[in-house]
Amino acid sequence: MTSETWLKAALADADTRGLPALKPLLEGLAKLTEQLRAADFNDLARRGADGAEEAAKKR
Amino acid sequence: MTIEEFGRRLRARDVTSERVTDECLRRIDAEQSRLNAFILVMADEARRQARALDRELAGGRDRGPLHGVPMSIKDLIDLRGTPTTAASRVRDGHVAGHDAAAIAHLRQAGVVILGKTNLHEFAFGTTNEDSAFGPARNPHDPARSPGGSSGGSAASVAARMALATIGTDTGGSIRIPAAACGIVGLKPTYGEVSTEGVIPLSRTFDHVGPLTQSVTDAFLVYHALLGDHIAAPPAPMPMTGVRLAVPRRYFCDLLDDEVRARFERALERLRSAGAHVDDIEIRHADLIPTVYMHVSLPDAAAYHASTLETMAEKYTPNVRLRLEMGRYLLAEDYVRALAGRELLRREVDAALAQHDALVLPTLPIPAPTIGATTVQVGRETLPVRSMMLRLTQPFNVTGHPAISIPAEPTSAGLPVGVQLVGGRMQTDALLRIAHACEPHISTGV
Numbered sequence: 415m416t417s418e419t420w421l422k423a424a425l426a427d428a429d430t431r432g433l434p435a436l437k438p439l440l441e442g443l444a445k446l447t448e449q450l451r452a453a454d455f456n457d458l459a460r461r462g463a464d465g466a467e468e469a470a471k472k473r
Numbered sequence: 474m475t476i477e478e479f480g481r482r483l484r485a486r487d488v489t490s491e492r493v494t495d496e497c498l499r500r501i502d503a504e505q506s507r508l509n510a511f512i513l514v515m516a517d518e519a520r521r522q523a524r525a526l527d528r529e530l531a532g533g534r535d536r537g538p539l540h541g542v543p544m545s546i547k548d549l550i551d552l553r554g555t556p557t558t559a560a561s562r563v564r565d566g567h568v569a570g571h572d573a574a575a576i577a578h579l580r581q582a583g584v585v586i587l588g589k590t591n592l593h594e595f596a597f598g599t600t601n602e603d604s605a606f607g608p609a610r611n612p613h614d615p616a617r618s619p620g621g622s623s624g625g626s627a628a629s630v631a632a633r634m635a636l637a638t639i640g641t642d643t644g645g646s647i648r649i650p651a652a653a654c655g656i657v658g659l660k661p662t663y664g665e666v667s668t669e670g671v672i673p674l675s676r677t678f679d680h681v682g683p684l685t686q687s688v689t690d691a692f693l694v695y696h697a698l699l700g701d702h703i704a705a706p707p708a709p710m711p712m713t714g715v716r717l718a719v720p721r722r723y724f725c726d727l728l729d730d731e732v733r734a735r736f737e738r739a740l741e742r743l744r745s746a747g748a749h750v751d752d753i754e755i756r757h758a759d760l761i762p763t764v765y766m767h768v769s770l771p772d773a774a775a776y777h778a779s780t781l782e783t784m785a786e787k788y789t790p791n792v793r794l795r796l797e798m799g800r801y802l803l804a805e806d807y808v809r810a811l812a813g814r815e816l817l818r819r820e821v822d823a824a825l826a827q828h829d830a831l832v833l834p835t836l837p838i839p840a841p842t843i844g845a846t847t848v849q850v851g852r853e854t855l856p857v858r859s860m861m862l863r864l865t866q867p868f869n870v871t872g873h874p875a876i877s878i879p880a881e882p883t884s885a886g887l888p889v890g891v892q893l894v895g896g897r898m899q900t901d902a903l904l905r906i907a908h909a910c911e912p913h914i915s916t917g918v
Contacts (some may be wrong), residue, residue: 415803415902420801420803424801429785429803435794436794437798439794439795440798440801443770443798443802446767447767447802450764450767450806450809450810453810453813454756455812455813455816461661462629
């Protein structure tokens with residue numbers, strides 16, 4: 415799920431639950447989530463997963 | 474009076490536990506309406522405990538450095554037979570059936586328990602403003618926050634209502650109020666002091682530790698919390714050869730001008746005393762707040778899930794909203810944050826491989842005015858909450874032990890704290906370094 419999709423669903427749910435004051439907090443959280451997903455350690459983790467898949471194929 | 478001084482005078486028969494306990498209770502009577510530091514005062518029980526401990530000592534049984542010491546306890550920690558309110562109406566009707574493990578150790582060490590102190594509701598805040606019992610206030614300026622979440626605890630020591638206190642620290646909740654109130658606050662290494670019987674905020678980041686008037690007192694209470702009641706205070710060590718590292722980028726980017734000046738002056742004094750001070754970098758420091766949020770929010774939401782469903786209206790509005798945020802985060806992002814946590818831990822380990830401790834300010838700003846949601850730092854207007862957490866939460870994420878020591882106050886007389894961070898599972902070594910640095914950091918306090 416992209417962070418845009420996540421935020422849209424979360425904001426709609428906050429409205430449904432009658433918690434409009436939650437919406438700016440969720441918007442701030444979405445920015446932090448984007449920063450987390452863009453971090454370079456995710457590249458390292460992905461390379462590790464790809465490497466494992468390659469190794470499995472070779473086996 | 475520090476614990477160390479109390480111990481000397483108690484054993485010289487210059488004071489009794491009962492007399493000092495009475496003096497603390499008199500201070501509580503005098504200051505409670507101004508500072509709102511306590512949720513529960515146990516005057517009769519404290520006097521009874523003090524008299525019993527005086528009789529024990531007279532009879533030849535000395536339990537060690539905390540024998541007869543009157544202390545307060547954050548009201549997040551179970552004390553058998555009393556409510557653990559967590560400063561929340563959600564806890565109405567609760568009475569603890571057992572002592573928390575930390576309290577059991579303190580009782581064995583001979584501590585006199587004066588009462589339970591005010592906090593930010595469920596420890597989920599840095600200012601102590603959101604409390605079912607009203608805000609605790611800063612003894613240096615009651616219009617300001619004492620910091621949080623252990624704000625009542627810090628105020629109780631700074632205002633001499635207790636010789637020391639026990640707090641909890643999930644993002645800085647011991648060190649932030651210690652810095653804001655001008656006392657010492659120690660967060661030990663993650664996992665060292667039991668959190669059994671303590672209401673969790675984030676089990677991944679929660680710590681229990683002391684707030685005291687000196688590093689020596691922090692050492693004594695820390696050891697008692699571990700069940701070591703007879704620890705001898707750290708021996709003096711020379712500053713020559715002590716290697717300190719200042720993480721400049723991120724950690725020193727956003728500092729109030731007066732905090733920066735006091736911090737730099739403390740560094741100059743440490744250098745003059747013989748310490749070797751290097752600048753270093755924690756490469757992924759910018760990621761600390763996002764890693765912290767993506768782990769702590771789901772942790773908190775998991776603990777509160779059922780009460781958010783059944784009694785949401787009993788939470789203070791701000792704390793309820795922060796808890797609700799954690800219910801929206803995705804598991805995949807939680808896992809990413811755990812990977813980030815590991816990376817940050819390794820980077821701090823690497824920074825400490827060549828140094829005895831990191832040194833940095835505890836709080837980038839002086840204690841904020843109660844009710845303020847933003848603060849001005851240079852030309853930037855920034856949220857109070859993120860600024861309060863900025864320099865302490867990194868070491869909840871990584872688990873390293875960290876201690877706040879009071880430095881010179883601002884020109885307005887507001888406390889400033891300097892933080893030292895040591896190697897994981899090396900809290901004793903950190904305390905020895907802190908003991909050596911304390912007179913150079915605290916000059917002018």
